[in-house]
Structure formats: structure tokens, C-alpha cells
Amino acid sequence: MTVDAAGNAHVTGYTSSIN
Incomplete structure (x- = not known):
């Protein structure tokens, strides 16, 4: 993480923002 x-x-490897 x-x-x-x-x-x-x-x-x-996960690049999208978690808002």
C-alpha cells in the first residue's frame, strides 16, 4: 500500500485518487 x-x-499499482 x-x-x-x-x-x-x-x-x-493503483493510481486513481480515493476521495
């Missing part, structure tokens, strides 16, 4: 600049959690 990674976290983008907006603090949204993502499964590895």
Missing part, C-alpha cells in the same frame, strides 16, 4: 500526496491510500 502507498499513500499519495493528498494522503489517500492506494493498493500498489
Whole structure:
């Protein structure tokens, strides 16, 4: 799992924002 600049959690390889 990674976290983008907006603090949204993502499964590895998943790039769409989770708002």
C-alpha cells in the first residue's frame, strides 16, 4: 500500500485518487 500526496491510500499499482 502507498499513500499519495493528498494522503489517500492506494493498493500498489493503483493510481486513481480515493476521495
